[in-house]
Amino acid sequence: MNKKLLSSVHGEAAPDKHPILTDPVFLTDLRKQMLKFATLQLSDGHLAEDAVQEALIGALKNANSFGGRAALKTWVFAILKNKIADVLRQKQRMVNVGSLLREDAEDEDFSALFDQKQFWHADERPSAWANPEAALHEGQFWHVFEACLDNLPEKQGRVFMMREFIELDSSEICVAVGITVSNLNVMLHRARIRLRECLENKWFLNEERAS
Amino acid sequence: MNCREATRLMSEQQERELVLRERLPLKLHVMMCTGCRNFGQQMHTIRQIARTYAKNEDKDGSA
Numbered sequence: 001m002n003k004k005l006l007s008s009v010h011g012e013a014a015p016d017k018h019p020i021l022t023d024p025v026f027l028t029d030l031r032k033q034m035l036k037f038a039t040l041q042l043s044d045g046h047l048a049e050d051a052v053q054e055a056l057i058g059a060l061k062n063a064n065s066f067g068g069r070a071a072l073k074t075w076v077f078a079i080l081k082n083k084i085a086d087v088l089r090q091k092q093r094m095v096n097v098g099s100l101l102r103e104d105a106e107d108e109d110f111s112a113l114f115d116q117k118q119f120w121h122a123d124e125r126p127s128a129w130a131n132p133e134a135a136l137h138e139g140q141f142w143h144v145f146e147a148c149l150d151n152l153p154e155k156q157g158r159v160f161m162m163r164e165f166i167e168l169d170s171s172e173i174c175v176a177v178g179i180t181v182s183n184l185n186v187m188l189h190r191a192r193i194r195l196r197e198c199l200e201n202k203w204f205l206n207e208e209r210a211s
Numbered sequence: 212m213n214c215r216e217a218t219r220l221m222s223e224q225q226e227r228e229l230v231l232r233e234r235l236p237l238k239l240h241v242m243m244c245t246g247c248r249n250f251g252q253q254m255h256t257i258r259q260i261a262r263t264y265a266k267n268e269d270k271d272g273s274a
């Protein structure tokens with residue numbers, strides 16, 4: 001655990017400390033998860049570290065209004081997402097437009113998925129997913145999901161996460177990474193196609209898992 | 212409408228409301244194409260998965 005953080009947390013929340021805040025294991029875990037999340041989003045360890053620090057300090061000031069760990073955690077992550085969105089907006093002002101994200105998504109080859117008439121190849125056609133709700137409760141599923149995310153080309157992965165994790169809207173993402181809406185739509189389409197295929201193969205149709 | 216175009220529209224449907232001249236051909240295609248029908252459902256599922264993941268970074272059940 002980061003000492004600076006611990007002391008600032010303890011210092012600021014001292015008079016009526018939430019019981020959770022006296023649990024270093026919980027705090028360390030929480031911080032680790034936040035850092036992982038922020039690093040994924042910002043692809044910069046230092047910026048991520050700062051965002052996490054600020055989010056934690058901000059959130060823990062109000063920690064007493066939270067009954068349980070789950071509620072506190074949701075709150076802390078909400079704050080972190082806002083911080084990340086701020087950093088991304090600021091970053092945009094500092095970085096050359098387009099140097100961050102100029103993927104020529106148009107040319108990617110879809111011939112493995114679609115035939116010449118642009119219909120699904122028989123063996124690439126999406127199958128029905130049995131009981132996706134249940135997957136959400138399985139720890140192993142989330143490892144598969146993370147692996148599939150990691151498999152996305154970096155830029156596709158980042159816009160997908162901006163859209164679906166941080167819930168920025170299209171225009172915010174376009175400004176943040178310097179692309180047009182149609183560019184963004186192409187990238188999201190590709191990201192979703194890949195992610196879908198990966199989840200289907202590695203989880204929903206994975207027979208080793210079912211047996 | 213072909214499958215590539217249908218999947219493109221179904222992805223964009225996550226971003227904006229489709230206009231009538233997109234919606235009708237898409238609906239027709241999806242009625243006849245199981246692959247794209249499944250794809251459409253999976254778009255919703257993937258959004259749900261992503262939101263769950265982002266809201267609850269606690270997959271190890273410690274909370």
Ligand SMILES: [Zn+2]
Pocket residue numbers: 119120213214215217240244246247248
């Ligand atoms: Zn189709």
